[in-house]
Amino acid sequence: MNTHGVLLVDKEEGLTSHGVVEEVRQILAQQRVGHTGTLDPMATGLLPLCLGKATRLSRFLTSSDKTYRGIIRFGVATDTHDRQGKPLGPQREICFTEAQLLRAVAALTGPITQVPPIFSAKKHRGVPLYRFARRNQDVPREPVRVTIHQLTVLELRAEEMEFEVKSSPGTYIRVLAHDLGETLGCGAHLHALRRTACGDFRVAEAFTLTQLAQIVVGGALEDVLVPLERIPLGFGTVVANRHGLLAVRNGRVLGIREILPSRSSLAEGQCRVESETGELLAIGRVLRREGSGIPFVQPQIVFPHE
Known part of the structure; x- marks a missing residue:
């Protein structure tokens, strides 16, 4: 018997969003499972999954704002805009003041334009950009408009910044980190990222795949599932x-x-x-x-x- 509703998964680092979907299909012995917006393999945190009838609601959930906490490391920009990429040059001097940082953060808050990274699933003529990147081919990338509702500096250390950001769907936090580094003149990349919220859903309510498997074995899936009637759709x-x-x-x-x-x-x-x-x-x-x-x-x- 199929299960219907939304399951909140706390994704571990290294897994793709599609990989999480496949794992949940096996745990539940159910094929109708889909996610509501990808997380990069490096990122951790909240990944809402739609089960059964709820898969027909996924398009409404993908339009929700997202909240993240993460770390930006200054001094080196990379080709992927995160720590898994190749440096685009030698280490650069980090010499900005806190006031300059806050001005740069303010400039990247509100409606902004981003150029999708070449290492991304965004498509050019039907082909994902990462395929061109792997062949060392550069192709035109159309800028996209996104909104950074809030970008807060939580802690500033010698070479890195811990931050929290709330953004519209489709925002590349990797690009945000890269653009901040270029604005400050020292380069930067995303070192760590954790999604903490998707719309009204919170990561505190989510479960790892290991926990989920134990819950299913214990027959308590209904206790953690958000039923169709309680899925927040915003209307x-x-x-x-x-x-x-x-x-x-x-x-x-x-x-x-x-x-x-x-x-x-x-x-x-x-x-x-x-x-x-x-x-x-x-x-x-x-x-x-x-x-x-x-x-x-x-x-x-x-x-x-x-």
Whole structure:
């Protein structure tokens, strides 16, 4: 029997995100498992996995902001922008002041532009950039707009800085480290990184693969799984009455007589559609009829009843 919901994994260093998915498929003996945004093998921390029906919600979870803690090491830039890459030159002098550092950090906060690293899964004409990098081929890389909501210096040591950052999805923290080093004129690379939050999910609630295997053997998976009904999606809920429940299951529009207005959020836009007992029936969109302005709900993703 398939399991449905979100599982919070604390990824260990050295594993790819796809590797974690494969491990969880084996632990659960279930194929419908997918992640909601990759972590580099060097990085550790929170990797939410969608199981069963929840895989259809992954696109909503990938749009969540991410929070990380890490270490940037100054003096050397690398081709991968992290400690696993080759130095791009000899050690450079580190001579910036704390005031200069704080100005550089401020300049990299807010909406910024990043050039994706050549060693990344970003694609050029359908081919991942890292394949060109392995052949020593440079190809055009389109800059991307991201937002650094917060970049905080936690501790400054002789050659490195411990930091915390909250950023929009698609942000390369490796690039952030590299760009900070170039701004300061001394070069830098990402030495360590740990993801601590994805949207409303926190790494404190996550489990390592070893812990997860023990939990499954002990029959306690349901105790750690975030069920469909509790997955935070960031939009309101519409409650269908018994007539609406039948309409949703047949993929039909829900009119005002098929919902419970007093228990529903009817602002236009994306919504969850739930039964009176709290079962997640569908993801839909609240619209309004021309002329009358009366709201109705158009189901978009319908979850089959089991």
